[in-house]
Amino acid sequence: MSIKTSAHSPLVADLASRFQEAPWLVQQRERAFALYTSMPSPKLEKTDLRDRPWLVESIPSATTGGAGAAAQALLEGAKAAGGAYVYVRDGVTIETSLPHSLAKQGVVLLDLHTAVDQHPEWVRRHLYSVVPAEESKWAALNAALWHGGVFVHVPSGVRLELPIHFIYEETMTGKGGLPRSLIVVEDRASLSFAEAYLCHGERQEGVVHSAVTELVVGPDADVTAACLSRYGKGPTNFFTRRAKLADNASVDWVIGDVSDGFTVGLVESRLEGPGSKSTTRSFGVGYGRQRLDFTASMDHFGHHSESDITLMGVLRGRASSTYRSSTHIERGADEASSEQHDRMLMLGSRAQADAIPMLLIDENDVQRCGHAASVGRIDENQVYYLMARGIPRAEAERMIIWGYLQPLVDAFPVEPWRSEVASWIDGELNLR
Amino acid sequence: MSSPVLTIEDLRVSVEDKEIVKGLSLQIKGGEIHAVMGPNGTGKSTLASALMGHPAYSVTSGRVTLDGEDVLAMSVDERARAGLFLAMQYPAEVSGVSNANFLRTALNARRGEGNELPVIKFHRLLQQKMKDLNIDPSFAERYLNEGFSGGEKKRNEILQMSLLEPKIAILDEIDSGLDIDALKLVADAVNQLRSPQTGFLIITHYQRLLQYIVPDYVHVMMQGRIVKSGDKTLAEYLEANGYDTLKRELGIVDETVGAEA
Ligand SMILES: Nc1ncnc2c1ncn2[C@@H]1O[C@H](COP(=O)(O)OP(=O)(O)OP(=O)(O)O)[C@@H](O)[C@H]1O
């Protein structure tokens, strides 16, 4: 049963009372909930959402069981990589850990509910400022009902060596994960964070997961934002991750998805400041009946802003992915430059891939805008060459596939997580 | 270790339903060097590819055995592990796979499970072999053949040969694109491997290579067959006179595969 349009949603009311939320937040939630209920489930260019159900029934206040194997491995990885992390399961914050060395520098790392209490001005200023409720039905859903979330604040000039980790795990207890990460990095500061979203989705038809990451990056600050996701079959999954960059700020996204779910995802940088720079490196591995509609977008507003997108997808089974790289050079973004590279590799005859490069240019004075896209299968000549040196076919194919993926996986900034992802990929591609 | 024998009997090979190799027999024993010469398009590379098992080439009849084992029943990788090696005329490029990683995987596949070479030993061996072939150490970490010049690719093929120590090495135009110094290095590598444990089939257009690697036998291929065999003086004769005299002697007008005698 889905929730009827209501200015006083019982779910918003439930969250408001559970977390004793401030009126400004409750109002924002109510407004977003109204938007969510009024917005249709759309037909996108490549993905029809009109028949997808939106089962949004209740918000669990507790979670059962322990961390799953993947979450456990990532938790240990986060501890090994310095111990700055937040672990949320089924929307419930299980653990928040901030090493003294970071706290001493004035870094704030809190679950988002606590941050609303302790740092209301910051949260109020930035929450919804990068991903507003009105941009999509699923952004509105998250804006209305987010629970479990992270807030990070890095003060001016503080350059962190240690990465910060967020692990969001959705078990079968949850009725749809709606996590929200809000990261604010002040001028001249530096941060590397890694976020993982793990969903055990099996058989949960109708459930909707919608994750949102808002990243505010001040002048001359730089951020490496690394995001992993694992979506199972059954639910409808959305992720919306966006950074807003001030003058000379830089953001490097590293996005990895290893899934067999039905997913619509967006990663975007708004290059507002002059001289701002952003890169997106993304690798996706799809299997089973995975359906992914992924967009990596760069929106140039600032003079002399630069961007670079590299997308790599490997698909097996009946997986079907659309990878869109989209660059928009707005008027006023003179001397902007951008590059796009998309490569899709299909294993077997039933996998499908689409690479769609998009370039929208509203400014006459553009430095360079290049794109290259390829969709193909494993090159049999390469397989033959490796086999001619005694390497069995399966191992030869594994080497070639990893040849594609390795440079992108290597871009993932946290080593223990990198090896965990590598094992997911080997497992799902039957490469072990 | 006994000396290997590769036996090719009345081999016929087709590509896309067109017969290219038309009944070819040849025996190569360990310690022997056989040179195969012949004009362009006469089936030399087709023979080499069919022996290695390239999927585009189908063997329609004939037999190939290595030490009595049926080569044609083996997959490409099994042939390699059995001791067959082909230095290719056009080696593939594989992005993202480092040369060193490839070589180590290949060597360990050849050595077999449980008999892998420890990493340190492998790197020491690799460095030595690279030095012998005057290959810059940076090539170990470069992606396999990617962006290599023609000559660098050929030297990389020879590097693989000397690491893998095959029983039968087939070298297809290993001399093309090599400068004179590199030619000598390649010849040295072949001569170093020359022993009763290894037999060679060397496909070349030029007598020059055969001055450094002196063959025991020279065969001339035309129209998908061996039309004449001799010793090293045959190569010298061809170098001096070209193929025309030989064609006249044999009554061949068009030597390429499509044409009939
Ligand atoms: N994969 C292929 N597909 C189609 N035709 C082929 C293929 N391989 C070989 N051929 C044809 O078979 C014939 C013999 O080719 P092959 O490469 O064996 O000649 P070669 O003697 O090695 O010549 P070269 O001296 O030029 O290297 C040619 O007509 C060639 O076009």
Ligand SMILES: [Mg+2]
């Ligand atoms: Mg040839």
